[in-house]
Amino acid sequence: MSLNRQWTDRDLAVLWHPCTQMKDHERLPLIPIRRGEGVWLEDFDGNRYIDAVSSWWVNVFGHANPRIGQRIKEQVDQLEHVILAGFSHAPVVELSERLVKLTPAGLDRVFYADNGSSCIEVALKMSFHYWRNVGRSDKRRFVTLTNSYHGETVAAMSVGDVSLFTETYRPLLLDTLKVPSPDCFLRPDGMTWEDHSRAMFAAMEQTLAQHHHEVAAVIVEPLIQGAGGMRMYHPIYLKLLREACDRYEVHLIHDEIAVGFGRTGTLFACEQAGITPDFLCLSKALTGGYLPLAACLTTERVYQAFYDDYSTLRAFLHSHSYTGNPLACAAALATLDIFEQDRVIEANRALAARMASATAHLADHPHVGEVRQTGMALAIEMVRERAGKTPYPWQERRGLKVYEHALGRGALLRPLGSVVYLLPPYVITPEQIDLLAEIATEGIDLATREAVSVSVDVDLHPGHRDPG
Numbered sequence: 001m002s003l004n005r006q007w008t009d010r011d012l013a014v015l016w017h018p019c020t021q022m023k024d025h026e027r028l029p030l031i032p033i034r035r036g037e038g039v040w041l042e043d044f045d046g047n048r049y050i051d052a053v054s055s056w057w058v059n060v061f062g063h064a065n066p067r068i069g070q071r072i073k074e075q076v077d078q079l080e081h082v083i084l085a086g087f088s089h090a091p092v093v094e095l096s097e098r099l100v101k102l103t104p105a106g107l108d109r110v111f112y113a114d115n116g117s118s119c120i121e122v123a124l125k126m127s128f129h130y131w132r133n134v135g136r137s138d139k140r141r142f143v144t145l146t147n148s149y150h151g152e153t154v155a156a157m158s159v160g161d162v163s164l165f166t167e168t169y170r171p172l173l174l175d176t177l178k179v180p181s182p183d184c185f186l187r188p189d190g191m192t193w194e195d196h197s198r199a200m201f202a203a204m205e206q207t208l209a210q211h212h213h214e215v216a217a218v219i220v221e222p223l224i225q226g227a228g229g230m231r232m233y234h235p236i237y238l239k240l241l242r243e244a245c246d247r248y249e250v251h252l253i254h255d256e257i258a259v260g261f262g263r264t265g266t267l268f269a270c271e272q273a274g275i276t277p278d279f280l281c282l283s284k285a286l287t288g289g290y291l292p293l294a295a296c297l298t299t300e301r302v303y304q305a306f307y308d309d310y311s312t313l314r315a316f317l318h319s320h321s322y323t324g325n326p327l328a329c330a331a332a333l334a335t336l337d338i339f340e341q342d343r344v345i346e347a348n349r350a351l352a353a354r355m356a357s358a359t360a361h362l363a364d365h366p367h368v369g370e371v372r373q374t375g376m377a378l379a380i381e382m383v384r385e386r387a388g389k390t391p392y393p394w395q396e397r398r399g400l401k402v403y404e405h406a407l408g409r410g411a412l413l414r415p416l417g418s419v420v421y422l423l424p425p426y427v428i429t430p431e432q433i434d435l436l437a438e439i440a441t442e443g444i445d446l447a448t449r450e451a452v453s454v455s456v457d458v459d460l461h462p463g464h465r466d467p468g
């Protein structure tokens with residue numbers, strides 16, 4: 001029996017995998033990974049796969065990166081963890097100083113969580129609690145965009161909108177105000193991204209005009225709606241939103257958990273709009289994809305609304321066991337060093353251009369509705385019918401065919417529904433990008449060639465983290 005098979009048999013006997021219909025594994029192989037190096041993952045039978053999705057968008061400088069590894073090794077002999085209430089440590093202080101310096105002016109306080117969803121919970125609770133502390137307890141609702149994704153815990157799901165996924169839990173969710181997304185995929189023919197995103201702002205303006213007295217915050221994924229199918233929009237929307245939030249006294253929460261740390265072409269997406277949100281949520285690439293860590297940055301103004309005598313009960317009494325873990329902070333510090341020393345943002349421009357040129361031919365494919373790109377994220381949306389951008393029913397699982405084809409060709413390409421995307425680590429080479437484009441093209445040809453017969457109620461959900 002192959003080594004892969006030995007591990008997957010043991011795995012399937014005891015594990016329950018994330019975001020997976022486990023029955024799929026009766027047919028789909030599970031891939032046990034023995035080691036990683038740079039963009040490569042290697043399984044127990046010696047097959048290698050280019051990690052085209054940065055292992056769920058977290059890895060930016062490759063697997064087994066010696067610089068990050070070394071920093072963690074030094075830290076692990078020094079201090080692995082300590083309670084962050086009443087105590088502190090060097091890595092968390094240094095990291096906070098650097099994050100304050102790197103993020104837009106005005107974000108001067110850092111609160112830690114240990115994963116993205118928890119970080120969203122922190123931002124939502126802090127915003128609500130801020131308004132309560134300043135005597136505005138009527139401000140308790142959140143405005144969110146359609147097709148948005150902010151994580152899996154209950155409040156994070158409440159502000160998300162990927163229906164196939166949140167629908168089941170609807171009775172548990174907070175009552176939010178949903179505004180149509182500025183997503184440019186369905187813009188009228190000939191309209192620019194900027195004009196479309198600007199036009200879509202009217203709905204947001206109207207919602208804020210009508211509800212601002214009861215709204216604590218608007219939460220958005222800046223520039224790219226990731227799990228919603230890598231849908232993209234123009235920074236003008238963020239600029240208009242910042243102005244409106246100021247006018248209506250509503251907080252602006254930027255969830256840069258997926259897009260932070262260079263993915264959109266700038267270190268943070270908000271830089272492209274020239275704005276400072278009231279809360280900036282960071283995770284995923286923060287540690288280079290090494291260890292779970294999340295940071296919620298906010299303003300001195302928000303911080304001061306909690307700063308008072310204990311007996312006023314204004315403190316933010318929120319914590320996670322692994323808040324600000326030293327090993328994770330050490331990994332983050334090494335990651336920030338690499339960004340700085342290797343001038344990564346500049347270097348990525350050539351890689352992003354290569355991603356564009358390597359996939360340009362797909363724009364003419366009869367079953368591709370759009371090839372879109374923002375920085376180091378490029379998405380190819382497969383459609384049943386090109387002219388009307390008619391989607392494939394999700395039940396046909398076209399993306400899954402691309403996924404399976406890519407595995408056979410040595411790539412981890414994990415589509416979101418019918419959206420095939422490249423979101424590679426920044427250590428990828430131009431030749432590896434070309435190879436991924438070739439594999440993606442073959443996979444798309446294959447996946448769109450055949451008629452798939454399934455009896456379905458057509459539900460147009462654009463995707464989730466699941467290639468099914």
Ligand SMILES: *Cc1c(COP(=O)(O)O)cnc(C)c1O
Pocket residue numbers: 115116117118120149150151152221226227255256257258259283284
């Ligand atoms: C991944 C993600 C989250 C959730 O982060 P987890 O660490 O998976 O809980 C939240 N928001 C966005 C935009 C994400 O992509």
